[in-house]
Amino acid sequence: MPDPDASLPAEGLPPDIPSDGSTPVPAARTATVVLATTDAAGLRGQGGTLLDRLTAQLSGLPTGDVHVVTRSGDVIRAPGGAYMIGSEGSGGLADDLRRVAGVARTATGPVAVLAGNLVAHTEALALLLERPGRDTGALVTRGDGTPPVRIDRGLVSAAGTSLHDVEGPNGAFHGAFQVGADDVRTLAATAETLADLAEAGGLGTTDGAEAGELLLSGLLRSGVAVRAVGLGRLRCDRVTTQEEANAALRRLSEVDESEARLDAAIKSDDGFFATFFVSSWSGHVVRVAALLGLRPNAVTGVSVGLAVLAAVWFSAGTRPALVTGAVLVYLSFVLDCVDGQLARYTRLFSPLGAWLDATFDRVKEYVVYLGLALGYQGEGIWPLTVGALILQTLRHTVDFSYVGARADAERAGHAWAGAAGSPAARSDVAVAAEGPRRRGRDPYGPVATPAEPPVPPAPPASQVPQEPPARRGNAVVRLSHRLEQDSLTRWLKKIIVLPIGERMALIAVTAALFDARVTFLALLGWGCVAMLYTLSGRVARSMSR
Structure with a gap:
């Protein structure tokens, strides 16, 4: 049965990561926001705290400013010039989100958002931050894990938080994502909308530990295509205790980063x-x-x-x-x-x-x-x-x-969905929760920005029937999705x-x-x-x- 995605990318097009020339791709450097708003960022790592280790790693990558968001007013100084946004620490989740929005509003290139309690290989961070396409992507792995995501055809199609479940999860988000320059305005609008929700109590008791997950989920609901960046044998773990941090650091030493880098350079889903x-x-x-x-x-x-x-x-x-x-x-x-x-x-x-x-x-x-x-x-x-x-x-x-x-249709769709760059113009974006917070109840629905007329809230997701991934689209599309689940038919589709x-x-x-x-x-x-x-x-x- 025909593959609606043509199974393989067009051969005449530039590859996902194109061949080299003698001159690097001229592009604005990635502005990075590190959300170090939990005590875990202060856990001891190698030669300092986990936050010290992470900012030092970022200084060795081709990133620009590294903005650190913490609950204290301490200024973080690292070899790469990492610093606090503002003279005082962040006051809470809404403040965290507004600071992300502020960075996105002034960025001239991509913006990356990382959890401050990451214990990761530098190569794992490079997979995300050194992508030549500089597009939007998130570090994920396939299989069970939290927070859950659903990965379809190399893209993250849904991301969960403690406020709602993901239907048919098949992967986990690892606390780091990058937003391409074309999507930065959407990131800013999403962060501002979520900040308004947090201030209004629409996100319940959710704290800064979930800011990254909320932003990723909001981006997906705003129609942004998020590439699933797999880790392979590399590690990128979020930790909450010193014991977890020590174990994560030990696991890093068990992997040869050079070998893992070579493995990552060879496409795992080629012809x-x-x-x-x-x-x-x-x-x-x-x-x-x-x-x-x-x-x-x-x-x-x-x-x-x-x-x-x-x-x-x-x-x-x-x-x-x-x-x-x-x-x-x-x-x-x-x-x-x-x-x-x-x-x-x-x-x-x-x-x-x-x-x-x-x-x-x-x-x-x-x-x-x-x-x-x-x-x-x-x-x-x-x-x-x-x-x-x-x-x-x-x-x-x-x-x-x-x-x-x-590509033209996607650009036109994004422009139609939010010409002003506000995710509130879409009906599937994170907005005020109706009723009490509970698992399986999605707090997302349409809401108007101050510049727009009020829009009645949609019913909660628990009351809206949703089709599983295998049942979306017409009969040909559904059959294609089913064939993708079997390795033999998947390879036959690639060969034909x-x-x-x-x-x-x-x-x-x-x-x-x-x-x-x-x-x-x-x-x-x-x-x-x-x-x-x-x-x-x-x-x-x-x-x-």
């Missing part, structure tokens, strides 16, 4: 061929390339060179030449994976690198087509060659237009869309065992099936609610 026939061993190549000081763009260049050599061998047309060309195609694809993995491992990236990676993927593929056609000894090969080239170009065009249309890994494998195997005619017929047949599958899935998703 079938890339996952099992490349990523299973390409980490060794990444490590060697890093030791040699190679930049990802250089690896991209070598990958292009191997593809050109493969085309030259294919053009000879003999069986040994076809086999040699097939091996070179495989090695070219390996390096095509390695350049992105190296970029993630070294955190060196640039817009130039993203453009080169996307452009040369097409160049390599089409050069190989040309070599196969030149080496074929029979007749009628050129119509097949042109047909395969047109089909693949059309597929890439559809990918670009679909992803661009979705014929991503670049499968295409390179198809070219290599058919060229080595048969000839160019068989290769192009296979590309045309499978490519048409893949295009129909993808288009039907996208149409179904567009029509789903």
Whole structure:
């Protein structure tokens, strides 16, 4: 059944973390707010308190100002210049939230919010704060845990607090999230709305310990897309006692951060061929390339060179030449994976690198087509060659237009939902609670800002029937979600869309065992099936609610 999300990202688009160029991405540094409003932030860590340790870690990352919110008026000074917001400590949850809003209102780039009682690997924080896309994301892990979240297709779709439950939770939030520059105004509006609620008693007895969870939940209800940033083997734990802090610090020492960083650089949810026939061993190549000081763009260049050599061998047309060309195609694809993995491992990236990676993927593929056609000894090969080239170009065009249309629609939706940047303009944002606080009762419903006419409150969530994730959307979308739950059907969905890994494998195997005619017929047949599958899935998703 078609995957409404097309299963894999468009190949011609820049990867999640693009390849490197010699110049880092120019962007405003992330302003960080550390919510050290509980006694746990003062627990002893390594060479000081947990708060001292955390601010020192942040000073070694590419962040800007580090704003510390505490209940006291003490000014926190760290190597990176961390400081209190204001001359006095925060007076409570509402004050905490207003200080977050103040930072967001004046920020020129992303804003990160971290709990002050985190015991984390520096690499874990870097996964969030050094993301080249600088988008909105949260540190999460899959499985049971608190506070609970629901993760769908790489995004956090719901986040819980003590005020309400999450339907179908499958992960846990680890107390750190970053809001991209495009969503910072929404963060400010969400924080201000929640602060008003706290002052009005709408959040019950909730204290500053849950400020981060409240903000994350409010952002999601405001329509902000929050990427789920997995920790892998890295640790990021929130602690409340000295015993927990000591145990968390011991667990940090049990993990080799360098190895964990390499694991995180290799995509765990790539295509079938890339996952099992490349990523299973390409980490060794990444490590060697890093030791040699190679930049990802250089690896991209070598990958292009191997593809050109493969085309030259294919053009000879003999069986040994076809086999040699097939091996070179495989090695070219390996390096095509390695350049992105190296970029993630070294955190060196640039817009130039993203453009080169996307452009040369097409160049390599089409050069190989040309070599196969030149080496074929029979007749009628050129119509097949042109047909395969047109089909693949059309597929890439559809990918670009679909992803661009979705991005435009999301931007338009956010602008419509809150043109003034206030989450109160949406009907699904955190607002005043009705009745007493209790588990399962959602305190969120519509409320008007002072500039808007009053809006009647919606009934509490406990009185509003909600569909589980597997029952949302039309029949095709629901079936797609069910198929995602099984590993076999999930991999089959990835294979059927014929991503670049499968295409390179198809070219290599058919060229080595048969000839160019068989290769192009296979590309045309499978490519048409893949295009129909993808288009039907996208149409179904567009029509789903």
